[in-house]
Amino acid sequence: MEYEISKIDEQTWVxxxxxxxxxxIAGEKEALLLDTGMxxxxxxxxxxxxxxxxxRLINTHADPDHIGGNKDFSEVMMHAAEEENYVQHxxxxxxxxxxxxxxxxxxxxxxxxxxIVWIPGHTPGSIGLLxxxxxxxxxxxxxQQGSEIFMFGPQxxxxxxxxxxxxxxxxxxxxxxxxxxxxxxxxxxxxxxELIAGAKxxxxxxxxxxxxxMFGTKIMACDVGCDVLLVEPF
Numbered sequence: 001m002e003y004e005i006s007k008i009d010e011q012t013w014v015x016x017x018x019x020x021x022x023x024x025i026a027g028e029k030e031a032l033l034l035d036t037g038m039x040x041x042x043x044x045x046x047x048x049x050x051x052x053x054x055x056r057l058i059n060t061h062a063d064p065d066h067i068g069g070n071k072d073f074s075e076v077m078m079h080a081a082e083e084e085n086y087v088q089h090x091x092x093x094x095x096x097x098x099x100x101x102x103x104x105x106x107x108x109x110x111x112x113x114x115x116i117v118w119i120p121g122h123t124p125g126s127i128g129l130l131x132x133x134x135x136x137x138x139x140x141x142x143x144q145q146g147s148e149i150f151m152f153g154p155q156x157x158x159x160x161x162x163x164x165x166x167x168x169x170x171x172x173x174x175x176x177x178x179x180x181x182x183x184x185x186x187x188x189x190x191x192x193x194e195l196i197a198g199a200k201x202x203x204x205x206x207x208x209x210x211x212x213x214m215f216g217t218k219i220m221a222c223d224v225g226c227d228v229l230l231v232e233p234f
Contacts, residue, residue, distance in 0.1 A: 003037065003046065009134070011112070013050055014185065015043070020065045021181055023138060025131065027109025030054045034129060034138055035181060036069030036092070043069030058101070060140025061123040062086035063150075066181065070095040077101050079118055082125025085155055101127065119168065121161025122149065130174060137175040137189075143168065145191045147183030148228040152219045158231060162199040168192050183227070191226050198224025205234055 003017045011026040015037065022035035024047050031053040036043035047055045058077040059066055062085040070076055070092025078086065080100035086092070101107075103118035107129075115130040119142045129138040141149060142164060151158050169192045178187040201207045202222045209220030209231065222229045 005046065005050070008136075008179070008186075012131075012134075012136070014179070015046055019182060021185070022066070023179060024050055024055075025109065025112070025114065025129075025138075026051050026053055027112030029110030030056060032107065032109055032114065033057050035060055035066040035140070036072075038065035038068040041069055042072070044072035057095075058107075058127075058129075059086070059092075060128065060138070060181065061126040062089055062092075063123065063141070064089050066140070067092040067095075075099060077107075079103075079116075079125035079127050081118075081120065082123060082127075085123050085125065103127075117168070117171075119164035121157055121159075121164045122151065123155045124157075126164070128168070130171075132174070135174065135176045137168075137178045139168075139178050139180045139187075141181055143178050143187060143192060143195065144180045144183040145187045145226050147180075148221070148230055151229050151231045152214075152217065156231075158199055158203055158229075162196055162203070165192055165196045165199065169196065194226040195224065198222075198226065199229065202229055202231060209234070 003015050013024040015022050017037040022037050025032045031051045033047050057073045062082050071094045073095050075097040076095050077099045101116045105116040107114045113132045117128045119126050122141045172189040207222040209222040212219050212221050219230050
């Protein structure tokens with residue numbers, strides 16, 4: 001599938017594949033590919049067209065639209081709580097050597113430290129990356145605006161989703177821009193309290209959802225203003 005590449009800055013790129021996007025983040029010594037999309041299939045080749053640095057891979061989580069190009073890598077970093085989800089979705093087509101990362105861990109690309117932030121809810125091992133010096137936050141699927149967040153199925157937990165958003169709200173003085181894998185780009189941190197309020201209203205039945213069917217499953221689409229949460233019927 002075709003993809004588009006655009007610059008966030010001189011060392012950061014966004015690779016867009018229709019409804020999903022992934023990112024290349026470069027330091028002085030190495031580069032990090034954050035997810036690999038769904039159908040691109042040549043994510044590593046795309047990354048190498050942008051930088052001559054060694055490229056490592058990290059997944060924000062293991063839903064199929066984030067691991068489609070993993071097969072070109074010999075190893076991948078992800079949170080340990082996400083490994084089961086990764087295996088269930090085919091281990092990225094064969095990339096099975098996993099290096100677990102933990103909450104608060106720093107990955108230094110060379111004058112570009114990135115902090116792992118564990119934010120379960122969308123999936124058990126969802127993580128974001130805080131780009132400390134540039135004050136960016138790469139949110140995976142946990143923080144979006146103008147899109148739909150999948151919160152139905154066995155891996156999802158709406159209560160933990162709200163808790164993780166509250167964690168991000170407490171550290172929102174550390175970032176100015178949020179780069180999500182879906183929806184608008186970039187997003188302001190002010191969307192986080194809106195998502196928290198919306199998730200809590202959905203949990204207590206204060207948002208009237210619209211019935212839908214996705215992948216053979218009956219769900220409810222709950223419009224919380226800044227986004228739509230797709231949840232189990234209530």
